[in-house]
Amino acid sequence: YSPALKNALDYLGKEWNGKPAAYVSYGGSNGSRSIDQIRQVATQLGLVDSNAVVEIRDIFARNRNETFEGNEFDDKALKSAFDKIVQYVSA
Numbered sequence: 001y002s003p004a005l006k007n008a009l010d011y012l013g014k015e016w017n018g019k020p021a022a023y024v025s026y027g028g029s030n031g032s033r034s035i036d037q038i039r040q041v042a043t044q045l046g047l048v049d050s051n052a053v054v055e056i057r058d059i060f061a062r063n064r065n066e067t068f069e070g071n072e073f074d075d076k077a078l079k080s081a082f083d084k085i086v087q088y089v090s091a
Contacts, residue, residue: 001038009038013045020088022052022081026059050088052081 009016021042025031035053043049054077062069070078 001034001041005038006041009041009045016042017046019047020050020052020085021047022050022054022085024054024056024078024081026056031055048088050081050084052084054078054081 021039023035023038025035027034032055035055039049054074056070056074059068062071
């Protein structure tokens with residue numbers, strides 16, 4: 001994950017406490033390694049892991065004219081992530 005993300009999480013640490021977290025990533029390994037790392041940081045900051053993950057595959061191949069084109073798999077994963085977050089905030 002990027003240093004800018006870590007700085008933002010640290011700066012707003014108190015505000016994040018107790019909030020549910022979902023993760024969206026992309027990259028050579030679909031960003032799964034970054035998610036593993038940032039999950040550890042998020043847990044230490046008190047975020048609640050909702051187990052909601054969206055891993056975007058082949059993002060560079062699906063980027064046409066500087067516009068990302070999602071597919072059904074992305075849409076289903078994103079809907080599932082939102083549903084999990086809604087469950088946490090509604091409880």
